[in-house]
Amino acid sequence: MITGIALPSLNPDAEPVSAATAGVSALQDVAQSYSSTDEIRAEIAPRGNFSATTPTEIDETRSRAVAAALAAGMPLGSAVEIPIAHQVVMPMAAGAYSFTDGFGASRPGRSHLGQDFAAPVGSPINAAMDGCVSRSTESYQGYGVTIQIESVIDGEAVSTVYSHMNYGTRAVQVGECVTAGQYIGDVGSTGYVFGSCLHFEVHVDSVPVDPMPWLSAHVG
Template identity: 75%
Template structure:
């Protein structure tokens, strides 16, 4: 159900967001926002990854076309007002978490904290051949979907609620042209979102996977080991 207005999560300017939202929607979106969750990386401000979740306002739609139009306008209005994704779509509670790739399709390479020029590695790399499918690790809504985000390359970011906490998952270095979701879309765990690639700053093809909780990028592996069921 669509109820409110929305904002993406890595930085400003996500692709796939409908432009031209009205001033009235922007004002309503700003008035409805209350709490927010911000997840940032340990890198410079230009490399920050942000995820925000807030209560929704209320919109009325009846047909699938009206619902989609409401969602698009709400997302655009919230972005224009600098508001969180959760003000436009209901951020779902993720009651089941899975690995982002199927067993046997990947191997683990660089992990959390590995050395990177000027900073630490903020996620876990899943090495795999170009074209290997990537799935959403949990139920959530897309806050970023872009063909290029600095060193991350083709990137998708999804917002979820897990154990009462705002959780942002990041999927990077995807192959060009394979993104299957756009900002404002909501997905189920296991849903296909794109293919492994080698875009951005990376050696070899892999999925770079990050988990952000309460403004902090955490080691995804212990978290996955605890939550995957």
């Protein structure tokens, strides 16, 4: 059986590795271990459509707006219209993974706030729901290769985090919007982890929740 076990780690007060992701939502700890006060901050403020008309103009306008907002420390929703999600899917295909460390798993002085999906390197990872990317980096502290997606569902702001992905497989960048089930990258073993796995987190209105009951209540 493939295992993916997260290691405890320190919590340096460091800026995100990629400047493009600064000021949107902060993964306050590193790796798979967190204190109970750790949060992913994500303000969702849907905005009106851009005035651009062609796909190229829209992409260019969005890129400029995202860059300006993030540079100013503003939330992604101030520059991009966050879509309302009507469907939630599992982040990996059935039969492609096994569950290892779960939410609340013991850590020295810390608590594990995600669910690990152990799977072979190269297994595809999908977006759990419609949303827009607020973080996409090849190296974010102990998380390794990480993507974070902001969504709105049932009137709540929801952040989903996908970590320990494989180098060079990120298929989306900050400011891009995705749909439920869309491929976003591959399982890897980057960051602080034993074995290959997807570390998946769910934060509802900036509060970390157990991904498993949340998925059980929303997938369908």
